[in-house]
Amino acid sequence: MAGLSARVERWPLAAAFVISRGAKTEAEVVVAEIIQDGHRGRGEAVPYAHYGETASGVLSEIEDVRPRIEAGIARGALQGLLPPGAARNALDCALWDLEAKQAGVRAWTLAGRTRLDPVKTCFTISLGAPEEMAEAARANARRPMLKLKIGGPDDLAAVAAVHAAAPRARLIVDANEALSFDDLRRLAPDLARLDVKLLEQPLPAAEDEVLEGYESPIALCADESLHTRGELAACARRYGLVNIKLDKTGGLTEALALAAEARAMGLGLMIGCMVATSLAMAPALILAQGAEFVDLDGPLLLVRDREPGLAITGSLIEPPPAALWG
Template structure:
C-alpha cells in the first residue's frame, strides 16, 4: 500500500468572487492510494475561509497512513469509520482520502462507483455553471463567453436584482441564485417574488447560518425554494434543515467525503428534502467523484473543472447536453503525468 500527495495551483479562467472572498488561483491537493496494482485518486481544494491549506491537509493525512494500511482490504466506509476519530476536525483532508479509497475500491471491484450503487448515469441532472460576482458588464460577458442551459449566479451586492434583470436580457437559461448568506429575511422574501418572475429556480443560502428564526420566516413566505448550503455541513445538520429549508446542498469536503455524503443524501430524502451536491472548484478528480453521486440527486453543482485553465486529470466530461462518464472503473480518473 502506498499513499502519495500531489499539490496543484489551479488557474481559474476568470477571477472568482463571492460575497466574502475572491481568487484567481485555487490550491488543491490530490491524494493517490495504490494497492495491489490499482490506484485511487481523491481531491480537496484548500480554502482560506475554512482555514484549510494543502500543507495542513498533508500533515493530517500522514498521521493516519498506518490506519489506512491496516484496513486497506476493507470497504471504504469501514476505513472511514476508523479514520474519523483522528480526522473529525480535518474534513477536507478526510474527504480527499475517502474519495481516493472509493475510487480504489471501484477499480478493485472492476466497476464504476455508480454501478456499485445501482445507479443509472443517464439520470444525472445537468450541472449549473457558476457566474461569480463582478461588474454587471463582466458577468454578461461570462454568460456570452460560455453559453449554458443553467447558471448559478453569485450575489451579495447592493444591487442584486438589477444584476439579474440585466443578465436576463442576454439569456433565457434557468438561473439559480447563491447569495452566500448576504441577505436578511426581509430582503430574501421580497427578492424571491421578483426573481421568480425572472426564471430563477431556487435560492441557495440567502441568510446567515445560525439565524433559524429568520430562516423559518423565509421558509414560510418565500416564493422560491430555499436550499441550505452553509447551514448543512455535517450529518447532524440535515435533520435541522427539515421544515426550515426545501433542500440541502452537500459538499463532500465539508462533510468528510463520499461515505458521509451517501448517508446525508439518504437522510435528506427520508425527510422530504431535495438533494444537491456542490463542488469547491475542484479539478476533474473531485468532479468525477461527485458525478458518481449525481444520478441519485435532484440538483448538482459540479462545474469546478469547467472554471479552470489547467486540469489535473481525465475523467468525467460535462457538456451542455449531458454528463459523459468514462469507461474506466471507480470514478474513472486518470491523473496527468502520474506514474
C-alpha cells in the first residue's frame, strides 16, 4: 500500500508575469506526494485557468483517484484514469520519481536515456510597453535566447526595441493566440527582418486551420493548439514545431510518447513550462534533450525556488539532483 498527499503552494514572482490574457504575481502549484516502502515520489503541476482548471478542482481530481493510487497503480494505468491536465501531471511525475527511487536508478534511465545533459533555456520578457520590455532585455542581453510576449498586432515596436536592446540574443515571439490571420500575414515579414527565430501560437487554437497551406517567412510553433497526440496530426499540417508542456499532456508519460511521434512526423520540438518551481521543471529536462528550443525558465522568474532546486548558471540548467526529483 502507498500513501498519497496533495497540497497547494504559492510562490511569489520576482515581477508580474504578463501575457495577452492577463497578469499574475505568484505561481500557484499543486504538489502530489506518494510514499511507499520508505520511498517518496513527488510531482508538481500548475492548474491553468485558461483550460478551466483551479487548484481546488485539481485537488478534487487527485482525491477522486486516491484509492487507486494507494493501491499501487502503475503509470500506464493512470493514463486512462484521469484526463490530460494538471492533476494527472502531478501524479504521473510523482510515480516516475517514486519508481526511480525504488529501483535505485535515475528517472532518465527509466526513460531509456543513458545520461542527462545540461540544457540552455530561453528567458521570458513579459508583455509591456516597448521601453519596459527593452529595459528587461538589456538586463538579460547576455542570455543566448529571449522569449518575448506580445498582445496584438501593435506590438512590433516592442519586438524591435527588444532586438535593439539585446542584439546578440536569439528571439522567440509568443503571441498566446492574440493575432488574427491578417495580423499574422502583415507581421511575419517584419518579424523575420528582426531575426525572430520562432513565432509561437499566433492564432487562437480554434481558428488555426487557416494556417494550412500558408507559407510563413518565420517558423511557427503550436502551443495552445497541442495538448496530446490527439491534436498532433492537425498541428503537423499547420506548424513546423510543437511546444510540449507536461501540464498539457498530463505528465511525462504522455509527453515522451508525444515527442517521439512528433519527431517521427518531422516536427521540431519546443519544451515549455508554466511558471513553477524546479520540481515542475525537472521531469521536463528529460524531454528537453535534443530539442530545438527549451523554455524552462520558471524558477528564474520566482523570488525564491525550493531547496534543493535545479542548479542554473545564467541560462544553463544542470540535471536535477535526486533529492529534488528522479
